[in-house]
Amino acid sequence: MQTEKPSPLNPLNPEIIIAAHQRIKPYIHRTPVLQSRQLGELMGAEVFIKCENLQKVGAFKMRGAANAVFSLKEADRKKGVATHSSGNHAQALALAARLAGVPAYIVMPKTAPKVKVAAVKEYGAEVIFCEPTLQARESTLEEVVARTGATFIHPYNNEQVIAGQATAAKELFEQVEGPLDVVLTPVGGGGLLSGTVLAARCFSPATKVWAGEPAGADDAYQSLKAGKLIPQSAPNTIADGLLTSLGDKTWTIISQGVEQIIPVTEEEIIAAMRFLWERMKLVVEPSGAVPLAAALKEKGVLKGKRIGIIISGGNVDLSKLPF
Amino acid sequence: MQTEKPSPLNPLNPEIIIAAHQRIKPYIHRTPVLQSRQLGELMGAEVFIKCENLQKVGAFKMRGAANAVFSLKEADRKKGVATHSSGNHAQALALAARLAGVPAYIVMPKTAPKVKVAAVKEYGAEVIFCEPTLQARESTLEEVVARTGATFIHPYNNEQVIAGQATAAKELFEQVEGPLDVVLTPVGGGGLLSGTVLAARCFSPATKVWAGEPAGADDAYQSLKAGKLIPQSAPNTIADGLLTSLGDKTWTIISQGVEQIIPVTEEEIIAAMRFLWERMKLVVEPSGAVPLAAALKEKGVLKGKRIGIIISGGNVDLSKLPF
Numbered sequence: 067m068q069t070e071k072p073s074p075l076n077p078l079n080p081e082i083i084i085a086a087h088q089r090i091k092p093y094i095h096r097t098p099v100l101q102s103r104q105l106g107e108l109m110g111a112e113v114f115i116k117c118e119n120l121q122k123v124g125a126f127k128m129r130g131a132a133n134a135v136f137s138l139k140e141a142d143r144k145k146g147v148a149t150h151s152s153g154n155h156a157q158a159l160a161l162a163a164r165l166a167g168v169p170a171y172i173v174m175p176k177t178a179p180k181v182k183v184a185a186v187k188e189y190g191a192e193v194i195f196c197e198p199t200l201q202a203r204e205s206t207l208e209e210v211v212a213r214t215g216a217t218f219i220h221p222y223n224n225e226q227v228i229a230g231q232a233t234a235a236k237e238l239f240e241q242v243e244g245p246l247d248v249v250l251t252p253v254g255g256g257g258l259l260s261g262t263v264l265a266a267r268c269f270s271p272a273t274k275v276w277a278g279e280p281a282g283a284d285d286a287y288q289s290l291k292a293g294k295l296i297p298q299s300a301p302n303t304i305a306d307g308l309l310t311s312l313g314d315k316t317w318t319i320i321s322q323g324v325e326q327i328i329p330v331t332e333e334e335i336i337a338a339m340r341f342l343w344e345r346m347k348l349v350v351e352p353s354g355a356v357p358l359a360a361a362l363k364e365k366g367v368l369k370g371k372r373i374g375i376i377i378s379g380g381n382v383d384l385s386k387l388p389f
Numbered sequence: 390m391q392t393e394k395p396s397p398l399n400p401l402n403p404e405i406i407i408a409a410h411q412r413i414k415p416y417i418h419r420t421p422v423l424q425s426r427q428l429g430e431l432m433g434a435e436v437f438i439k440c441e442n443l444q445k446v447g448a449f450k451m452r453g454a455a456n457a458v459f460s461l462k463e464a465d466r467k468k469g470v471a472t473h474s475s476g477n478h479a480q481a482l483a484l485a486a487r488l489a490g491v492p493a494y495i496v497m498p499k500t501a502p503k504v505k506v507a508a509v510k511e512y513g514a515e516v517i518f519c520e521p522t523l524q525a526r527e528s529t530l531e532e533v534v535a536r537t538g539a540t541f542i543h544p545y546n547n548e549q550v551i552a553g554q555a556t557a558a559k560e561l562f563e564q565v566e567g568p569l570d571v572v573l574t575p576v577g578g579g580g581l582l583s584g585t586v587l588a589a590r591c592f593s594p595a596t597k598v599w600a601g602e603p604a605g606a607d608d609a610y611q612s613l614k615a616g617k618l619i620p621q622s623a624p625n626t627i628a629d630g631l632l633t634s635l636g637d638k639t640w641t642i643i644s645q646g647v648e649q650i651i652p653v654t655e656e657e658i659i660a661a662m663r664f665l666w667e668r669m670k671l672v673v674e675p676s677g678a679v680p681l682a683a684a685l686k687e688k689g690v691l692k693g694k695r696i697g698i699i700i701s702g703g704n705v706d707l708s709k710l711p712f
């Protein structure tokens with residue numbers, strides 16, 4: 067009789083997430099959970115907003131990056147960490163490396179917005195520019211890793227990153243009195259969503275996990291419907307943090323633990339974003355508003371329920387608001 | 390030998406504030422206190438941001454309004470409450486009255502922005518329009534009170550309102566581990582500032598109380614310098630919550646308990662506001678950014694200190710941002 071080697075992220079192994087949380091606590095914010103009377107009335111439900119837009123670097127990505135960096139063995143950590151990203155993971159990895167006192171090497175397309183390049187440099191990371199193609203990105207990263215001995219930290223398809231992201235939902239469950247019926251996150255590469263699945267299975271097993279996804283980048287929705295991983299092609303959405311495809315590690319967890327993925331339109335994303343800004347006084351990026359858009363879309367089904375919503379980030383260019 | 394009759398808001402009488410807090414807790418948010426690594430580095434100090442922009446109706450005003458409404462005797466409360474305001478106090482009083490199940494009558498100039506009128510009506514209050522003059526405002530309010538028997542709740546020159554506003558600083562002292570050296574608020578009519586003085590004397594006596602004030606509406610600064618109440622004339626500032634003069638009740642407390650008032654320019658207000666939006670992901674109105682502008686201006690003196698800053702509100706028209 068054969069037994070499969072259990073994944074270290076097996077849902078029956080909450081110690082991984084507990085250890086991750088313990089490891090990163092000194093380097094992250096325990097972000098607040100807010101409620102809005104108006105949102106409660108609008109939904110006919112009790113809604114708890116977990117504000118990862120108020121996390122360090124303005125996104126939940128700090129959790130996974132910090133766990134990945136501080137999980138490395140001393141000898142490896144010293145050589146630093148590397149990634150390719152022009153988004154929140156780049157800033158998060160740069161800051162986590164700085165807090166650990168080790169170098170960070172960030173590969174960015176030379177077309178990346180200057181403000182994002184500046185933010186990563188501000189955290190003390192070395193930026194290596196490449197042509198804006200997948201091939202150039204990967205070959206440049208390989209060169210950097212070969213040259214420096216740095217460890218590649220994938221933005222989401224990495225078990226330490228996933229375990230770090232799981233701590234957002236773990237905190238949410240701790241902060242809310244009584245069980246939640248549903249918890250919603252956005253889904254792009256799936257790091258936050260897969261982490262939330264694991265946290266729910268470990269710490270709040272009765273809670274269902276749903277995700278919101280832009281209809282213009284709905285690979286996770288299509289994958290869950292087809293029962294197999296379907297990569298994203300030609301995404302088109304204002305939610306620029308959710309353009310990527312799932313990875314094999316995140317897909318495995320998501321396919322087993324997510325009850326449904328709700329595609330939302332651009333208009334629904336912008337309306338949810340506006341609600342968060344105007345009524346809840348939170349600066350939230352379009353990607354961060356996606357799970358609220360999904361909850362509002364499904365408010366009929368969610369009526370009378372207790373709902374947690376993880377707002378993933380708040381990094382947005384104030385001069386380019388959609389309202 | 391004569392003894393003066395002690396004011397119920399005497400700083401030696403913390404029970405008033407404790408009772409106010411107990412009374413309003415079911416109707417307000419215990420708003421989070423946030424820290425920012427970047428702000429700490431910028432200031433060279435430990436800074437704690439008390440987020441009253443995340444309070445109900447988007448401003449600390451909910452505290453004072455709730456305390457005033459729920460302090461009324463049953464017979465008076467039933468007849469409702471009235472005020473003249475087109476700002477945050479109007480919305481706060483409307484919501485507090487709704488939560489108490491009693492009517493609210495809000496006198497507003499017929500020139501008030503439609504969005505503010507709509508917000509007050511949304512809370513179920515009756516709006517009574519008047520000509521946009523001080524005389525019309527007061528005579529209209531008198532008529533309303535005579536007609537309805539409602540109790541007039543002044544926006545700041547009212548002891549129950551001041552006791553309610555004091556609970557913001559009381560919470561801040563409870564939420565921060567260890568004593569603060571300085572706490573800063575904005576100052577307009579002085580309700581939040583005088584409440585903060587009382588809370589500091591009662592619960593954190595070593596903490597100095599400072600305020601930021603727009604240079605274009607610096608009656609409190611001028612009054613403190615002259616040692617007598619000097620009313621505001623022709624205010625001119627983007628911080629539209631801070632246009633009014635101090636009242637005699639707020640002035641008495643402020644003149645005895647505020648160490649300094651720091652006037653800040655429009656540019657400094659906007660820069661502080663931008664920092665709060667961009668870096669801390671908080672939607673803050675110009676008035677709410679004033680104490681941060683003051684702290685940044687005085688960062689030389691504040692170096693190495695532990696500083697609390699009360700962000701007063703977040704009600705701002707997204708289509709009219711100064712950046």
